[in-house]
Amino acid sequence: MKKKAFLAAFRDTLPVMTGYLFLGIGFGILMYEKGYGALWSFAMAAFMYAGSAQYLTVSLLTGGASLISTALSVLFINARHLFYGITMLESYRDAGSKKPYLIFALTDETYSLVTQNTPPEGMSKLSYCFLVSVLDHIYWVVGCTLGGLLGKALPISFEGIEFVLTALFVTIFTEQWLSTKEHRPALIGVGATVLCLLVFGKDIFLIPSMALIALILTISRKTGRRKTA
C-alpha cells in the first residue's frame, strides 16, 4: 500500500477519530462510574462496536435487564443497520475474505465515510473501505479503554457525561434537518415516539414507536404517491 494513499485515507478518518475518542472516553468513564472497569469497556468496544447500543447496554447492565429485553432493545436501536447493509450490498459483494469484517464494522460513521468519499489514487475501493473500517474500530477501542482507565485517574466529577449521547443524536438530527427540505420523517420520528412514550410508558415504548414510525412512513408514502399520480 502506498504511503501517500494511506495518509489520504487516514486524513478522511480524522473527524471520526476525534469523535470516537471523545465518545469512547465518555463511554469508558460512564462504565467506570457504574462499577465496570477498563476491561469491560475494551471487550464491548472490540466485539459489540456500536455507540448507541453500548450506551444503552450500560443502563441495561445497571438496571439488571433480562436477556430478552436486552435482545429486543439492542435490536430496535440497531435496526437501522439493516438499511446500511442494503446500501452496501453491491460494494461489498466481491470483498472475499474481508467481507465478514467489513460488515461487522459497518457503524454509522464508517458507513458515512465509505459512502461519501472516493478512495485516494492508487487504492482500490475495497482496500479503502477496509482501511477506514479498521482505523475507526481502533479509535473506538482506544477511546473506550482509555475512558475506563481515566475514570480511575481523574479527580473531576463526571456527573452528566452521559449527555454526550443525547448531544450526538441532537447533532445528527440537526445536521439531517439542515440537509433536507423534507422534514416529515424527522417529525414523524419525534411525534410517534413521544406519543408512544405517553401511552406505553418509558420501559417498553421503543418497540411500539418503531412499529408506528414504519407504519406511518409506509402509509404516507402511498398517499403521497396517490396525490402525485
Place this chain on the structure above:
Amino acid sequence: MNVTHSILIIAVGCIVTAITRFLPFLIFRKGAKTPAIIEYLGKVLPFAIMGMLVVYCLKDVTLLSAPYGIPELLGCAAVALLHIWKRNTLLSIGGGTVLYMILVQLVF
C-alpha cells in the same frame, strides 16, 4: 454487580448487533432486487430514527418536579444552535455536553 449476568447481557448485545449488520447480506444474497418499500424505508428511516433516539435519551427527564428538565432543554438547545452556527459535529457535541455537565454539577 452480577458478573455472569453482565457477561450474558453484553454477549446478547454483541450477537444481536452483529445480526442487524449481517442480515441484509444474508437475505439479499445473489442479485435479487431489493423491494421498493425497503429501499424507501432505508432512505427515510434514518431521519425518523434520529428523532426517536433524541426522545429516547430524554425519557427520564422529570418535567413536573425540580429541575423541570431545564438542564436537558438548555443542553439540547446549545447543541442545536452550535450546530446551526458552525456545523462542526465535535464542537456541537462537546459544547453542549460541557454546558450540561456544568448545569447539573454547579447550578441545579
